Amino acid sequence: MKKALFLLISLFCAGNVFSQTIITNLLTENLKEPMGLGVTHPRFTWQLHNNKRGVVQTAYEINVRQDNTEIWNSGKIISDSSVMLVYKGPVLKSNTKYSWDVKVWDNIQKDPVQSETATFHTGFFITTDWKAKWIAPGFAEDTINRPSPYFRKEFNTEKSIKSANLFVTSHGMYEAYINGKRVGDAYFTPGWTSYHKRLQYQVYNVTNLLAKNNTIGVMLASGWYRGVLGFANKKDFYGKSLALLLQLEIKYSDGSKETIITDESWKSSTGKITYSEIYNGEKTDLRLEKEGWTASGYNDSVWDKVMVNDFSKDNLIGTYNEAVKEHEIFKPLKIFTTPKGEKVIDFGQNLVGWVKMKVKGRAGQIIKLSHAEVLDHQGNFYTANLRSAKAQDFYTLKNDKETILKPHFTWHGFRYVKIDGYPGELKPEHIEAVALYSAMDQTGSFSSSHTLVNQLQSNIEWGQKGNFLEIPTDCNQRNERLGWTGDIQVFAHTGTFNMRIHNFLVKWLADVKAEQLPDGQIPSFVPSLNANLNRAGWADAITIVPWTLYLTYGDKRILSEQYGAMKAYVESVRKVTNNDLWDTGLTFGDWLGFKAEEGQKNPKVTHKNIITQAYYANSIEILANTAMVLGYQKDAEEYKELLKRARQAFHKAFINEKGDLISQSQTAYSLALNFKMIPDSLEQRAAERLVKLINEFGHFTTGFLATAPLCHVLTRYGYTDVAYKLLERQEYPSWLYPVTKGATTFWERWNGIQPDGTFPNRKPFPAMNSFNHYAHGAIGDWMYRKMVGIDTDESEAGVGYKHITIKPHPGGSFTHAQASLKTYYGRVSSSWNIDGNKLIVNVEIPVNTTATIYLPTEDAQKITESNEPIKSIKEISIQSTTEDKKIPLKVGSGIYQFVVNGYVK
Template identity: 55%
Template sequence: MKKTIASILTCAFFTVGHAQTSAGKLLLENLDNPAGIMEGQPRFSWQIQSKQRNTLQSAYEIKVSSGKNIVWSSGKVNTDSSVHVAYKGSPLVANEKYQWQVKVWDQNGKSAAWSAPASFQMGLMSPGDWKAQWIESGITEAPSRPSQLFRKSFSTGKKIKSATAYITSHGMYEAYLNGKRIGDAWLTPGWTSYNKRLQYQSYDVTHLLQQGANTVGAMLGNGWYRSVLGWNNNGNIYGKTLGLLMQINIEYADGSKDIVATDGSWKSETGSVTYSEIYNGETIDARKEKLNWNTNNHDDKSWAAVQVKNYPLTNIVTTVNEAVKKQESFKALKIITTPAGEKVIDFGQNLVGWVEMKVTGKAGDSVLLSHAEVLDKKGNFYTENLRAAKAQNKYILKGGSSETFHPYFTWQGFRYVKVEGYPGELKPEHFTAYALYSDMKPTGIFNSSDSLINQLQHNIQWGQKGNFLDVPTDCPQRDERLGWTGDAQAFSRTASFNMNVNNFFAKWMRDVEADQIDGLVPHVIPNALGKDGNSAGWADVATIVPWDMYIAYGDKRILATQYNSMKAFVESVRRTTKDDLWNTTWHFGDWLFYRPFDDNDGSSAVTDKHLIAQCFYAHSTQLLINTAKVLENTADVTTYTNLLQRIKAAFNKEYVTATGRLVSGTQTAYVLALQFDMLPENSRQQAADRLVENIKRYHNHLTTGFLGTPYLCHVLTRFGHSDLAYTLLMQDTYPSWLYPVKMGATTIWERWDGIKTDGSFQTPTMNSFNHYAYGAIGDWMYRKMVGLDTYEDGVGYKHIQVKPHIGGKFTHASASLQTYYGTLSNAWKKDSAQISMQVEIPANTRATIYIPGTDISKITESNAPLSSSKDIKVTGREDGYIVVETGSGKYSFAVKQ
């Protein structure tokens, strides 16, 4: 296929002239110059950079070296593959640093110069590479379970060439070398199914190590390991005792090596963090700080000896996803005195992270910061929707000069902060809010002529930022913050536009597999809630997310890695079915759908949960078939194709009347039946028409919940009703996407009416104001409204579709996406005279572009008739579009009205 694409484009389009082609933006395992690689055959990606239209790669050569030694040279490989190219050299060595370069040839056989070198470092690849021992505190723990300190002094007598620290813990850790913080990651080692998969992080600490005396230290907090998670005081899920595992691999200038590792020579104490829980917050008593405890200038004679533990190392894995880091900062917009007389800071944005406070006062002065997302209708501080979570940070001053406080092992979801006990005048400049989220690269930009829609996009992105904190959480503020599977699957494709979530989801999906119980998928991952699972639309995360990542990034490995998990889930459902109907287990259903207050016409939006389950059963089976085809597992293709036919036949027998009506006449029922092709082809258009009737019955409002909403506008567009999809998008009264925007939302709400029209709140026990699931409309905005998509014969935007659906009252809309190949973008404008499209296609790809119009003579490209372009091939007309094929480059189309 790849050679065919290259030859087609070369024959059809390429002109004689050459432009300089080069390779840049080198990635290994989707990361820039990463460390801690455990994968024996890591994958290389690069971008072809050229200003020439229709540029393709015809061949590449990769060389990998360690020092002056070349450890692998691929030789010239004739292919257009430039993404996820696997290493095929001799075995890579633990802790070793490597450099790599790539050279490419263009479609004319002309070679570019070698790229600038990139680097990667292998991690500790097996339990035998760990020389460190698990250590735990030797101090009897207080009931408040304060954070624990560990330290060791050591000496290096030679000139240091390089040093790498490998660290993990039971609980969260912060590590230091000679008083300096190691790395810029927070909430490490992240959250996984710890007993099966405990991540370690790798840090280059060469610049922190000094010849002579050194001190290494670490501070541990409860974190996800033993904080209460979920409800009913559900703590100590993974263990009761904090522990540290750390080693520093040192290489000296003379070639000799040394290791400093946790063992019985370390010492332990407690410090200023006297209490730390995820939901309740943190208490820091600066009077209890151990001065210079992580430097050479501290006497640790009173510290206790540590306890060495012989825990197995077989569950330890490297970190493949981006770490949580401090991101945007927010100054206090204003300080409010509420009607209740409280002092409240407004940061203007509902965010996830914490507040850093500067304060001067006397020893023992205490400041309490409480966090909230909204104010009530009277303007008072509102925390009832946090349920049992206190979400408070308390700081006790040591007195004297100015002090700075922020928490270490917790975070909050908030826009407003109530301040109590602050000594002196409360000033905005004393408070800065920092957002925390996984350090995924921003990839997508969307803009339009409508300011409310632009704010909706802002809210979608900030909902993702706030809840993509190492795992895809449902909400970040109340006593939950769990990796709910239904939310994640509904939003995963939208997420892949806004940020590069390839590694983020690859890591999380491994925990899905780790926590499956005989194939059954728990409701939350990591599983903090017990044995319940396999709810339709939640458990289907096992199949939906791997396939979404494959489509978005062309990442075949995630399919291979997750295939057993995908198959085990489908089999776990099959075992519970009767006559091929998944109607024997409990399901959440179309969670938080719109419930009309007036149901006199009997058109309630309640959708039969087992009808929903049957649709998702079919969808997961279809995705398993798709994956089996990609992996060339022909036996499974046959087996599950037969199963899928039976699933759909059972659906039509059980849930469809003789006249083609669904037994649940709701929007969600018709949306799912159409999205997943549950109905015979000759019945689908009439089902789509019934969906339209339903929407109009609700005065052009949606009634869908978590499972129907992501597909609603897609189905309307697919069946010729893009005008109604636009009407729903632009609806600004309840229920709609824009209603929260008009109510002042800066993130996506959990409920359509989290704040009612009279300013009162929905049920406080379930009313998050930062809950990204309904933000899945973003996927329609990016892929249908602006039209940026990828074909399945060239996943990961190797074969691109640009097909905008222009409508509504918009005069323009644009989107750009940073793909692995480069920038893909489209910007359309419409006025009475013409429709224009500015399109950019990255090098080493091809595109099928749909230009709105039916008369080729009225279309120009770069101010010349379309028919005269040598770089573009017109292939036909389709549904009101002129269809063209192009290669890379920038194109300016105009269609006269």
């Protein structure tokens, strides 16, 4: 059945005639076949495919079963909803497998269409489901090096096994093995959360790993729980002791059950991992490995007992987001010797992950791998920007047998690897780099006629991959790697195009909420290490990110879950305002904006409270809109009134009698216009002033906060040509300048490497000069939403790409550009190509959605679709020309090719 369905989809996607509706991509809580689902009322999503135009769902019927017995049927629901439909049946049971399918009616077929079956498996819904005990090593630990503890237990199974599911978590990171085989393909589990309040566990189907005689073996490492964390190099932030909690639930074919748990019967010891820290790397001595310890029959008589602890289980939660996994593999681009005589491998891509190496040497030989993002201007290995992070892995060989080596509990940000002590000649086939990041689906694509901009898009994607490892980090090479809130709030919309970051950010937002202070204040990074509080543009992630997820995924539940935290944050600011003006507290300003070097013109300083007030007003507006969506009418009215007062306070404090901002900076105008802080009558004047400031410098001077909306603001007020000039600029500062210097990810600073190849000397260099910082990659949002023109309607009926906007803005030196996005409804794509005096626009709209396509002409007679005048095509509805001289066309699903004749760029 699955092969037949795959063939049908393949034929459809290849453009073959296929006019029957099919149902694909069944998701439960946005995941395929999730294990250990901790949601009591999961939501179901499906996609429809049909190559006919204007196909919409008219009704659906969901059926949920347990062991082939129906437990809930929605009945036939007259609705076009196919995304995140809530289960409304009886209470789900813990540790239970359920299956579901859906029947769909549409507007073109008489008979309904039946989907295949999807499954999901629940986790533990109540604390008492846990029978396991927390166990810790029973030996006296080396408190300096903290080698990884090992745990093991043997047991027998005498009956035929129907199913076996392993529930496991730890204080620290774990890797589990059954009968010598690794359990699952996830790394750095149980992940990083606000551990005292939220500790994730994972569930694995291990039925196929069990035999008659069985052994469970588990390794632990310090990880985030007690390892070195943050630029202050804190240790033991969550606790000093590592611990394991494991429960194996076995169901036999005869209906009986058995539970294997961590308890006093387990044994503990140490092994080959003598040291492991996230920032510093890992040390492995293969001579110390206890050969066969994860298999049955191993003699553990000299192993120590374990200690049973009474650690809380109240904070245990099922894992909601995608796990960190191995992805792309990079072979060496070249292996060379630096001027200093160092043996270095260039993998050609700055990535986050680890090196996998094949080696054969003598016993006791030590191999050291050092990791770096860049070389210095002389071509030597450069690690000064890693600060105190050593980023080194050591391996001591056991014998002369060929061995495959890679770390277990650490990772690095690198393009270059320096290798010391490798036995013999290092050849390309001996070594490779493996990328690690949270395993979210790749959803977007972008390409254009501009080679450097295409590389820019690649840099955006790799910056996101490298920094979306368990949490949205700021960098992944130095002693930081923290979940900075400011970075993700400016990048979140861009991130939704490249990858499906829905569950990833829902999980992270739960930790933001958990870390929120009782008075509503938000830390600057989450999970928090007692970070700075309520910094404008950073703390506002608590409103901006949930709202972004609602707009892009149509997720109303995230607004409901986060509303209390959003409101508490706004109120925490409100209580320290003076006459509705937020002019108190500290701020990071527009972080890392352009700073003039000698001989360059200095940008004007932006009054810090222009930034604080603009963000305050924006969060109020989001809160008011959220209240409207959730039906909290009283709150909505209150915050709409507060928003008016906040904007009036801005006018009074920061707009002079001429109608200009008191700070004549690009940052001030970019933020004020983006957040609608300037009266309607003065907006165009402000936009003109912004353009004048850009032309005055010839480039932007903005930082983390104001760069992200800059091109959007320019396009909104009719200056798309200026936005293109900024995008295409190749000199410092610009988005393309790092590309011209060979960057394969985004830099933290505009001048991370200077034109002469050296690193800037001004403080705080080199301590803060990351070459993999994703925030400035937010220009990708403009490339998708304005340049190519794919966007979602922000009305309640249109969010999540239920109604799609296609409004391309051709410009600059580009002759073509294209982008696509896999939404929950299916693939959306848009491309434009300039061919002489013709603009060719190709659009794909998925089934069960509608779209409005804006074409740049005032004369509908100049437009054809598939070589026919659009007025003759019944599936296209022509609307009135807009103020920006574009004709909107309303369409349903399908593939369209429009030609605008007589087009002039």
